Amino acid sequence: MLAVHFGAGNIGRGFIGKLLYQSGFETCFVDVNKEIVNLLNERGEYSVVLADSSQEAFTVKNVRALNSQEQPDAVVDAIANADLVTTAVGPNILPFIAGLIAKGLRQRSQTTDRPLNIIACENMIGGSTLLKEKVYEHVSGDEKAAFDKQFGFPDAAVDRIVPNQQNEDKLMVMVEPFYEWVVEETKLAGEKPPVQGITFVTDLIPYIERKLFTVNTGHAVAAYFGYLFGIPTINEAMANSQVYELVKQALEESGEFLVAKYGFDAETHAAYIQKILQRFANPYISDEVTRVARSPIRKLGPNDRLVSPAKQYAEVVGKQPVYLVKAIAAALLYDYQGDDEATAVQTTIQQNGIAAAIEQYTQLDQNDSLFQAILDQYQQFQAEK
Ligand SMILES: NC(=O)c1ccc[n+]([C@@H]2O[C@H](COP(=O)([O-])OP(=O)(O)OC[C@H]3O[C@@H](n4cnc5c(N)ncnc54)[C@H](O)[C@@H]3O)[C@@H](O)[C@H]2O)c1
Numbered sequence: 001m002l003a004v005h006f007g008a009g010n011i012g013r014g015f016i017g018k019l020l021y022q023s024g025f026e027t028c029f030v031d032v033n034k035e036i037v038n039l040l041n042e043r044g045e046y047s048v049v050l051a052d053s054s055q056e057a058f059t060v061k062n063v064r065a066l067n068s069q070e071q072p073d074a075v076v077d078a079i080a081n082a083d084l085v086t087t088a089v090g091p092n093i094l095p096f097i098a099g100l101i102a103k104g105l106r107q108r109s110q111t112t113d114r115p116l117n118i119i120a121c122e123n124m125i126g127g128s129t130l131l132k133e134k135v136y137e138h139v140s141g142d143e144k145a146a147f148d149k150q151f152g153f154p155d156a157a158v159d160r161i162v163p164n165q166q167n168e169d170k171l172m173v174m175v176e177p178f179y180e181w182v183v184e185e186t187k188l189a190g191e192k193p194p195v196q197g198i199t200f201v202t203d204l205i206p207y208i209e210r211k212l213f214t215v216n217t218g219h220a221v222a223a224y225f226g227y228l229f230g231i232p233t234i235n236e237a238m239a240n241s242q243v244y245e246l247v248k249q250a251l252e253e254s255g256e257f258l259v260a261k262y263g264f265d266a267e268t269h270a271a272y273i274q275k276i277l278q279r280f281a282n283p284y285i286s287d288e289v290t291r292v293a294r295s296p297i298r299k300l301g302p303n304d305r306l307v308s309p310a311k312q313y314a315e316v317v318g319k320q321p322v323y324l325v326k327a328i329a330a331a332l333l334y335d336y337q338g339d340d341e342a343t344a345v346q347t348t349i350q351q352n353g354i355a356a357a358i359e360q361y362t363q364l365d366q367n368d369s370l371f372q373a374i375l376d377q378y379q380q381f382q383a384e385k
C-alpha cells in the first residue's frame with residue numbers, strides 16, 4: 001500500500017508517517033524542504049521519540065520523499081498510484097498544493113476507477129472540504145462529476161503535540177505520547193483506509209469542535225499570554241499561575257458551550273480539560289510559544305479557536321465570555337517580528353486603528369457586544385503595558 005503525504009514536518013513525520021508505517025504503508029512524503037527530502041531519500045527511515053520519562057524510540061521505515069517544486073510529475077504519478085493521500089502542511093498552504101493534487105487525480109481517473117481518499121490533517125474546521133474546493137478549482141465540470149464518484153475528501157481532526165524540533169538528527173521527531181486521529185466516515189470513497197489509530201465517526205463536527213476549541217483554544221491562550229509575559233515556552237507558561245488560570249478559565253468557557261451544544265457529559269469534558277492542561281505542562285516537551293501562537297490572522301479568524309468559541313459561548317450560554325475575550329485581545333497584541341501574520345496585524349492596527357483590525361480579522365460586526373468587549377479589553381491591556 002502506498003500513501004502520499006504532503007508535508008514532512010512535525011506532524012507529518014511525528015504522527016501521520018508513524019501510523020502509516022505501523023499500518024503497513026510505504027509513505028512517499030511530498031515537501032518543499034530540500035534538506036528533509038534528501039535525508040528521507042538517503043536514509044529511508046527516521047526515528048520518533050516519545051516525550052515522556054521512557055524516551056522510547058521507534059524507527060519509521062519504508063519512507064521516501066519527493067520535492068514538489070522540482071519533481072511535480074513524480075508527485076502526479078505517485079498520487080495516481082496511491083492508496084491514500086494525506087496532508088499536514090498548514091491550512092494556508094492547502095491552496096498551493098491543490099493544483100498538483102488535481103493533476104494526480106486526473107491522471108488516476110484516466111487510468112483506473114479505483115477510489116482514493118484525500119485527508120487533510122490540519123487544525124481547522126473542514127480542512128479536507130476546503131482542499132476539495134481548491135482542487136475542484138482546477139478541474140472541469142465533467143471531471144467534477146467523475147471525481148465525485150471516485151474520490152473522497154473526508155474531514156478529520158488530529159491531535160498530538162509535536163513541537164519544533166531542535167535535534168542534531170534532522171529527521172528525528174520528539175512527540176508527546178497522546179494522539180487522536182478522527183475521520184469522517186460518511187465522506188469516504190470506497191473502503192475505510194486501513195490505518196491503525198484512526199477512529200471513524202459519522203459526524204466529525206462535535207469532535208473537531210471539541211478538539212479545536214479545547215486543545216487549540218487553551219494552547220493559544222497559553223501562547224499569547226506566555227508571549228505577553230515574556231515566557232518562552234508553553235510548559236513554562238503553564239507553570240505561571242496567572243497564565244494557568246487564564247487558560248483554565250477560557251477552557252471552562254469553551255467547555256460550557258461545547259457541553260450545552262453537543263450534550264457531552266460534563267464530568268467527562270472536565271476530565272478532558274484536565275488532561276489537556278497536563279499535556280501543556282509536559283516537562284519533556286519544550287514547545288516555543290511562538291510556534292503555538294503562529295499565524296495570528298488565521299487564529300483570529302471567525303471560525304477558528306478564539307472567535308468561534310467566544311461567539312458560540314455568547315449564543316449558546318447567553319453570556320458574554322470574559323476569558324475568551326482576554327485571549328482575543330492578547331492575540332491582537334502579539335507582535336513577534338518573526339511571524340509575518342503578527343507583523344501584518346500590528347501594521348493594520350497602526351495604520352487603521354484597533355477597531356478596523358478587529359473587524360477585519362474577526363469579521364465581527366461593530367455593533368456586536370462581543371466586538372465592544374474585545375475593544376475594551378485590548379485598550380485595557382494596552383494601558384497596563
Ligand atoms: N505540530 C503539532 O502539534 C500539530 C498537531 C496537530 C495538527 N497540526 C497541524 O498539522 C499541520 C502541519 O503542522 P506542523 O506542526 O507539522 O508544521 P511544520 O511546519 O512542521 O510542517 C509543515 C511542512 O509542510 C511543508 N510544506 C510547506 N509548503 C509546502 C508545499 N507547498 N508542499 C509540500 N509541503 C509543504 C513544510 O516544508 C513543512 O515540512 C498544521 O495544519 C497544523 O495545524 C500540528
Ligand SMILES: O=P(O)(O)OC[C@@H](O)[C@@H](O)[C@H](O)[C@H](O)CO
Binds near residue numbers: 220291292
Ligand atoms: O498548528 P496550529 O498553528 O494550528 O496550532 C498550534 C498548536 O496549538 C497545535 O499545533 C497543537 O500543538 C496541536 O493541534 C495539538 O494537537
